[in-house]
Amino acid sequence: MDLITVEDIHAAAERIKGTAVRTPLLPCTWTETDRPLWLKPENLQPIGAFKIRGAANAMARIPAADRARGVVAYSSGNHAQAVAYVARQFGLPAAIVVPENTPVTKIEATRAHGAEVVVVPITDREIVAERLVAERGATLIPPFDHPDVIAGQGTIGLEIAADLPDVELVLVPVSGGGLLSGVATAIKALCPDAAVVGVEPELAADTAASLAAGRRVEWSTHDRARTIADGLRAAPSELTFAHLRERVDAVVTVTEEEIRSTVATLATRARLVAEPSGAVTTAAYLHRAADLPRGRTVAVVSGGNLDRDLLVTLLS
Amino acid sequence: MDLITVEDIHAAAERIKGTAVRTPLLPCTWTETDRPLWLKPENLQPIGAFKIRGAANAMARIPAADRARGVVAYSSGNHAQAVAYVARQFGLPAAIVVPENTPVTKIEATRAHGAEVVVVPITDREIVAERLVAERGATLIPPFDHPDVIAGQGTIGLEIAADLPDVELVLVPVSGGGLLSGVATAIKALCPDAAVVGVEPELAADTAASLAAGRRVEWSTHDRARTIADGLRAAPSELTFAHLRERVDAVVTVTEEEIRSTVATLATRARLVAEPSGAVTTAAYLHRAADLPRGRTVAVVSGGNLDRDLLVTLLS
CATH class of the missing domain: 3.40.50.1100 (Rossmann fold)
Incomplete structure (x- = not known):
């Protein structure tokens, strides 16, 4: 199966200029010194998510x-x-x-x-x-199962590599796998020493199970629907799974409680409103340190669309 | 009195590289078509405010x-x-x-x-x-009454001019006036057709009163302390007031209720946690349209430090 290349992503970057916001990396002041954290705030895109x-x-x-x-x-x-x-x-x-x-x-x-x-x-x-x-x-226009869509999402990886060339760990949410496939392609090409790790809810951990099994393992829609992270209930396609097998170092999982509390942490400490799906990477940084390489870390905050009532609940 | 120049601000921009985040302009999708709005999210600076x-x-x-x-x-x-x-x-x-x-x-x-x-x-x-x-x-290191501090805050204006050269209106919070002095200096030099308008709470509207009087009018500390916008309780110095008289087109005021509701609007629609002082410019955009020029508008969101309890109250 043909995988996308970093050249595809460079071409995508030219095409999406003026439509997507060139988001900065935000240094966090509240992190451990041997693994400083930057956030990539894709929740600030016009419709509140990297999908554009x-x-x-x-x-x-x-x-x-x-x-x-x-x-x-x-x-x-x-x-x-x-x-x-x-x-x-x-x-x-x-x-x-x-x-x-x-x-x-x-x-x-x-x-x-x-x-x-x-x-x-x-x-x-x-x-x-x-x-x-x-x-x-x-x-x-499919949500993830297409080379052009994967290449578009991969522009996030180009920007990370440009802004922090000595990045050591990039954390990316995984659902259908388009975002993770694209970012991993860019990072492995431009920062070959950096680890790229996917993060998913333990209640929708089909990708972790699939990578462990070496083949796509299906979880039922019913099972995947249990997580509060409603953007992470899809499963990789053949195309994205081929990218993940080749280019992703690991997938870690986070609990529902970790996701919920991290939404509050991002609002109060990083001044970002993240939806639960967007908070999983920071949750992994905060709660899965033992499972992750230490060093300069970037967490992709993928989106910020959640109901006001849920935001209030998670902050209270 | 010597005012700072745009050259001072260009020099400042070189000095603060690597310390301050180069924040993007965020296009808002929920605005009137003849006056599109972009936010300049200075609440995303490392300590949550433009002050760095x-x-x-x-x-x-x-x-x-x-x-x-x-x-x-x-x-x-x-x-x-x-x-x-x-x-x-x-x-x-x-x-x-x-x-x-x-x-x-x-x-x-x-x-x-x-x-x-x-x-x-x-x-x-x-x-x-x-x-x-x-x-x-x-x-x-004074908070605003110094040319180097004013020039540093003015780098926000340079970035606005670079990202949106045809901007028509820039809204800036005003307290001691360092931020507004610096941004107005940059915008008037680089985008001479754009209006620069300060925004302050009507409960701390000493700058509006001073500009109307043509001299600094003092409000008591007690009066200025009434507003929820606790970052906007200072008053301009001779130095900043000289900049404002020369380079600012107008100052408009917003009510406490407008400030409070706009904190919620920014969280839910722009996915930004802003403190009340940081929300006044968007409040003016939303509630003072009749007093403002129409056209491409930038609102500086100056900071995002507020207690979690207050955030929950304003969102509820």
């Missing part, structure tokens, strides 16, 4: 003749917002297929970016999205 | 022969943390004089950065600081 990087790279690659026919995505989460936001930036029509249990606020937020929202029974999402693609000649 | 810029520039200017004798500051707020943090970065001893009513958590935070903390009755702060300077040959 991959969406922008994939959309920039659509041939001119196909652009007017628009894009389609199926997602109820950050990917939906990302595709809607980037499509408007690029002047493309977008249709987002969402399951009927999606909260109204999320549907309204997606519509506010100018996208058409198609509400369907949850089991019909892929079928309806594919039908829209066929009927309209639109382009499907 | 001025402190770093002032410390970098200390002659080599005087460095070992260290620095002194009097402050109970963000300036204390900033001087302590930067002094450690620069390898200089630091003594911070704080009033005896300072919360223990703030004293501990300052000590955690390696500074000596000298607790005194509130009326003795300046006297004790000056005595330490005289006894030790140390250098006083």
Whole structure:
């Protein structure tokens, strides 16, 4: 299977300029001296998550003749917002297929970016999205299972390497594996001595199990839905799993309580509102020190979309 | 009176590299189309406030022969943390004089950065600081009333001009006026068509009153202490007031309720934890549209240090 290269990521970086924010590394003042920590705050991207990087790279690659026919995505989460936001930036029509249990606020937020929202029974999402693609000649923008999406997310790794060339450990959340595949590709090419470690909730630890088994191990949707980290309930595809096997050093897991308390820590100590999925890497830094290499560490804070009520609960 | 120049600010930018974070402009997705908004998130600086810029520039200017004798500051707020943090970065001893009513958590935070903390009755702060300077040959780092401090804060304006050259309105909190003086100097030099507007709480609106009167109007400490924006209770000096008269287009005021609700808006919509003082500019954007020029707007979010309990209260 062909893996993406760092050249693909360099090309993606050119394409997403002006759409994605070039986020800084934020040094933390509250860390152990032999393993200083920097945060990569992707929660500060326009729709509150790294997802716009991959969406922008994939959309920039659509041939001119196909652009007017628009894009389609199926997602109820950050990917939906990302595709809607980037499509408007690029002047493309977008249709987002969402399951009927999606909260109204999320549907309204997606519509506010100018996208058409198609509400369907949850089991019909892929079928309806594919039908829209066929009927309209639109382009499907998948959330992670595509080389252009992986390369777009990998631009985070380029920026880490540029800002902290002697980084020793990069912590990345893992769900479908697009973000981790992309970041690992960039870091292993540019900072070959750095370790790249994925982090997932222990209640959705299918990737850790898969890497241990050397093949993709399926966890049920029901099991993966138990974690509060609702952005980390997907599982790697063949494509992303091939990247992870080749380029990721390890995957560690964190508990629900560690995730919840770290949301509060990030708000009070780093002044960042992170969603639970975005907090897992800092949770690993704080609670899995024994399982991680020491040294200069970067934690990718992948997103910041959570309900105000949940934020208050986690802070109280 | 000599005002600082944009050349002073360019020189400051070179000096503070590696100490202050180069913060990005964050485009907001929830704004009116004819006046798009970007946030300048200075709450993400290492100690949670823009103050490290001025402190770093002032410390970098200390002659080599005087460095070992260290620095002194009097402050109970963000300036204390900033001087302590930067002094450690620069390898200089630091003594911070704080009033005896300072919360223990703030004293501990300052000590955690390696500074000596000298607790005194509130009326003795300046006297004790000056005595330490005289006894030790140390250098006083004032919070705003110094050209090097103003030039350091002005680097925020350089970054805004570089990232958004066609900016039309820059909103800046005003207290002692160092930040506003510096940013206005940079913006008026580099983006002469842009308006620079200060924002202060209506309960501490001495700067608005002073600009209207054409001379510094004193409000009592007691009156200025009423606002929740505890970083905006100081008043301009002769030096900063001279900059404001020359280079600031207007000062607008916001109410306590507007400040409080905007802290919640920034947390939920921009994923930033801002302290009340840091939220006033976004509050002005949201609630003083009629008093402001329309067009591309930048709001400086100056800091993010507030107690967890207050954050929960403002979010609830």
